[in-house]
Amino acid sequence: MTEPPPPPPLPAPSPVDFLVRPAVWNTDAAGLMSVRTTVFVDEQNVPMELERDGLDPACRHVLAFALTANGTADETSPIGVGRVTASGHIGRVAVLADWRGRGVGTALIRCLIEQADASVVDLNSQTHAIPFYQRLGFVVTGDEFEEAGIPHRRMMLKKRVGHIG
Ligand SMILES: CC(C)(COP(=O)(O)OP(=O)(O)OC[C@H]1O[C@@H](n2cnc3c(N)ncnc32)[C@H](O)[C@@H]1OP(=O)(O)O)[C@@H](O)C(=O)NCCC(=O)NCCS
Numbered sequence: 001m002t003e004p005p006p007p008p009p010l011p012a013p014s015p016v017d018f019l020v021r022p023a024v025w026n027t028d029a030a031g032l033m034s035v036r037t038t039v040f041v042d043e044q045n046v047p048m049e050l051e052r053d054g055l056d057p058a059c060r061h062v063l064a065f066a067l068t069a070n071g072t073a074d075e076t077s078p079i080g081v082g083r084v085t086a087s088g089h090i091g092r093v094a095v096l097a098d099w100r101g102r103g104v105g106t107a108l109i110r111c112l113i114e115q116a117d118a119s120v121v122d123l124n125s126q127t128h129a130i131p132f133y134q135r136l137g138f139v140v141t142g143d144e145f146e147e148a149g150i151p152h153r154r155m156m157l158k159k160r161v162g163h164i165g
Contacts, residue, residue, distance in 0.1 A: 018099070019073045020080070020107040022115055023061040031078040032061055039094035046148040059083040060115040064095070064104050080104040082111075088118025109136050113159060122156040130155070 023032060040046040064080030065073035082093040090112050095104045113121055124147060125133050130140060133155050142154035 016103065017067050018064050018079060018102070018104055018107070019067055020062055020064045020104070020111045021073070022111065023063040023081075025056050025059065025061060028061060028063055029056070031063055031075075032056075032081050032083075035078050035081045035094050035096060036092055038096060040092075040148075043097070044148075044150065046150070050148050055085060056083065059085050060112075062108050062111045062115065064099075064108055066099075080108050082108045084112045084116045084121065086117065088116045088121040090116070090121055090123040093123075105132060106136065109133070113157070116159070118159075120156060120158050122154060124152040125155050127151040127153060 025032070036051060037048070040051050041048050061083045062081065063078045065075055066077070066079055068074050079099045080095040082090065084090045090109070093105065093108055093112075095108070122141070123133065123138070125138070125140075127144060130153060134140075136157070138155040138157045140153050141156050144151050144153050146152070
């Protein structure tokens with residue numbers, strides 16, 4: 001009698017294997033810029049002079065890191081970033097390509113909403129990313145326009161008290 005075939009491998013687990021934390025420009029600029037340069041400048045061909053707009057020191061930032069096997073954040077190599085201005089404008093949201101579709105972007109936006117002082121937050125979404133922001137409760141409020149050669153639309157979200165996204 002022939003042996004039964006071995007069972008198929010278990011599907012890869014999809015735990016939350018990353019961590020998002022608030023970041024400070026003075027100490028985290030290198031990590032923030034490494035992800036932004038990879039995604040916006042290298043991948044999306046945004047000119048560096050447009051990417052560096054001078055607003056960063058006055059913004060609140062967030063960073064995402066992979067968790068290592070012992071459960072600590074690998075602070076040497078950030079995987080996602082974002083920022084929010086004092087007036088509640090969210091921007092520079094980026095996740096490294098290998099990490100997309102695993103909840104990092106959602107966690108970044110939730111952390112930015114928490115970080116924002118303003119009761120209403122807004123952003124200019126790249127048109128392709130509108131469904132991503134709509135899932136988080138943002139609504140489109142304007143017509144399409146170009147920024148850095150990429151089509152965008154303005155979106156906004158009114159924060160609830162104790163907003164968790
Ligand atoms: C947009 C971006 C930040 C999303 O980050 P992410 O980590 O992939 O997002 P999540 O994994 O939290 O996605 C949450 C959901 O939104 C969806 N989604 C993510 N990006 C999307 C997109 N561009 N279009 C449509 N849906 C999208 C995901 O499929 C996911 O849905 P699912 O749970 O049904 O699978 C990331 O794709 C990115 O960095 N893109 C390049 C830079 C960029 O375009 N930034 C946005 C500037 S406005």
